[in-house]
Amino acid sequence: MTLKLDKVNRGPHLSTLVASSISREIAQGRLRPGDQLPTEQQLAQTFGVSRNVVREAIARLRSEGRIWSQQGRGAFVADEPNATVLTIDFDALQQATAFQSLFELRGILEVQAAALAAKRRTDDDLLAMKEALATMRNAPYGSVMWLKTDLEFHKTVAAATGNAYMVQFLMFVSERVRESILASGNQQRSEDLAAVTLGEHQRILDSIEAKNAEEAQEAMRAHLHGAASRVGLAEEQSE
Amino acid sequence: MTLKLDKVNRGPHLSTLVASSISREIAQGRLRPGDQLPTEQQLAQTFGVSRNVVREAIARLRSEGRIWSQQGRGAFVADEPNATVLTIDFDALQQATAFQSLFELRGILEVQAAALAAKRRTDDDLLAMKEALATMRNAPYGSVMWLKTDLEFHKTVAAATGNAYMVQFLMFVSERVRESILASGNQQRSEDLAAVTLGEHQRILDSIEAKNAEEAQEAMRAHLHGAASRVGLAEEQSE
DNA sequence: GAAACCGATGTTGTATGATAACCATGTAAG
DNA sequence: CTTACATGGTTATCATACAACATCGGTTTC
Incomplete structure (x- = not known):
């Protein structure tokens, strides 16, 4: 003290x-x-x-x-932090390995969420996803609005799993990841990347619409792989 | 109010x-x-x-x-619960669908963690897992000690991924699931189940020792499937 | 008329003192 | 040795008071 x-x-x-x-x-x-x-x-x-x-x-x-x-x-x-709440230390995230770990965790959740969404999505879910994607098209790449709708799209995917906790956890992790990226100022800015990213999202959307879980999973994996390199993460071979 | x-x-x-x-x-x-x-x-x-x-x-x-x-x-x-902490309402978990959702989330993390652990585990990780399993063998089925070492085993698996956040999240979710099960008093008690559960754990351990990710994933899936039925959860076909 | 000033009022932030409930410990009575 | 009781320390809660800040209306001033 x-x-x-x-x-x-x-x-x-x-x-x-x-x-x-x-x-x-x-x-x-x-x-x-x-x-x-x-x-x-x-x-x-x-x-x-x-x-x-x-x-x-x-x-x-x-x-x-x-x-x-x-x-x-x-x-x-407390002997063991038997926490009823989960916290992530922002400062610790500045370290590369920590960030990479959190990014990996997000990836796992996103990929599995995409697969589940493809199996369970309702027409309403699909509508919400399309709406979010449309909004993103109209936002300038890298702008606050763009980042917001990007998150929103992923949220609609998570919501389509019908698992409320999936939404909660995924948004929580994604928020932390996004904060950390913004803080490090590591994102590249280019018009080309907008088209690329939108294309990746479209592929995810299409496969979920087609209720193709395998394809949705793969599309999400590809999207995250792209996002990782855009942020300067050397991604490890997974699966 | x-x-x-x-x-x-x-x-x-x-x-x-x-x-x-x-x-x-x-x-x-x-x-x-x-x-x-x-x-x-x-x-x-x-x-x-x-x-x-x-x-x-x-x-x-x-x-x-x-x-x-x-x-x-x-x-x-707050406009958006841009929470820096994540909480789970205990009361809400009493509802079957909520519990099932959280159980599903845990399953996703556990299965992927098992696969990653099989790829990355060190000898020290393996030692910790064996130790936890040995302790569980000596604890009476269903006792507090048993439940504790059960969690400990899963923790060592999560730790073997080398991803600290995986440990944190998985333990957080698992704790909530365990609490909810205890509160509902839904767990069956039988000597046979001890052997079954230990066998499942052993299979997970063996496949991780062999660095066989596919097998580890499958073993974990089987274990969780068993755990679900032991708790009275009608599990849905996944994958 | 418009802008700046001023004070009244309500709200949160903090300090202080008091009381009840509870725990641990020691001590005397049986 | 065991039980009962007294005592001091700690948390849990209550009540009150004051400082800091925001809002709003009226007044003054230009």
């Missing part, structure tokens, strides 16, 4: 700072699983905030499964 | 109940993106708790990205 907070802090809430500070102590191993946290009063004094703020931070960490607390005893670092 | 909380509530924290209650209002569309939440005072009055408890709930929802708040104005439902 070393961090001291300035009195003048017009940024995130104090509880957020306290929470991430404690979180860091845990991540860095200065607070080990099973360890008892300082009492709320001590924490309040250490950080120079009210006990109320500390409690908000504690509540947050508890909801994230990082700690657990018992009335009359204290708060303890 | 309808829920009234009993004064006598010796369960989860009040802030947890308030948070999930508001969360439900959002999920059910009674609070739409952009809508302003009632003031903290109103919420406190509605739920019959102090403003302090409401603030802890708000802090939690804010950290989950579901709402945002500005000093002097109020709290608002």
